[in-house]
Amino acid sequence: MSSSVSEASTQRRALLARRIRWFVAATITYNIIEAIIALTEGARASSAALIGFGLDSIIEVSSAAAVAWQFAGRDPEKREKVALRIIAFSFFALALYVTVDSIRGLLGVGEARPSPIGITLAAVSLAVMPVLSWAQRRAGRELGSASAVADSKQTLLCTYLSAVLLVGLLLNSLFGWSWADPIAGLLIAAIAVKEGLDAWRGDTCCPTPVVMSTSDHDCACCD
DSSP states (O other): OHHHHHHHHHHHHHHHHHHHHHHHHHHHHHHHHHHHHHHHHHHHHTOHHHHHHHHHHHHHHHHHHHHHHHHHSSOHHHHHHHHHHHHHHHHHHHHHHHHHHHHHHHTTSSOOOOOHHHHHHHHHHHHHHHHHHHHHHHHHHHHTOHHHHHHHHHHHHHHHHHHHHHHHHHHHHHHOOTTHHHHHHHHHHHHHHHHHHHHHHTOSSOOSOOOOOSSOOOOTTOO
16 A cells, blocks of 8 residues: 555656646746847837846746756755755846846936837736746645745746836836836846745745645645
């Protein structure tokens, strides 16, 4: 009986690891496209928020790649700490750059222009990112992988950033409030710092494996 349960647990872990790799691949693909659009349009519109959003997309790619590297090894747990550090440093780098760029915007250096393309991009990301984040977080919690959960929170951060970006761009487009763009950038930086600290501490919920079975289980510590 115990051997069959153990075998089922092993099979379940292998399935979850494969799912995480697929979610990582989907995240990388989407964020590469997102980064190209956001950075190109951000440079055209002198938008600190759009540029920050694009940089976040690049950082999400590095975060997802770190998790992919972790699960490519025979013993992913041994690589987890390094993966978490990479994710944390990615958040901090984003926060630093966007803060500087946003302050420059508030000081009147490069006033942001309206961006219909940016508004569309933010709206699409607001719809796509929560789904990817939820799916990876669910698998990561059940597998007990802190880095997979941290990466899912990086993806969830993109949802928050999309909402902040959308509001900032809409205020600028509808009312001509160019200051809304760098304010949105500073909010993006603040969220990035918090998530970076959580990843550095490994505070991503479920740092140890949950009980495995042939059915899905959520982490009891957070839903």
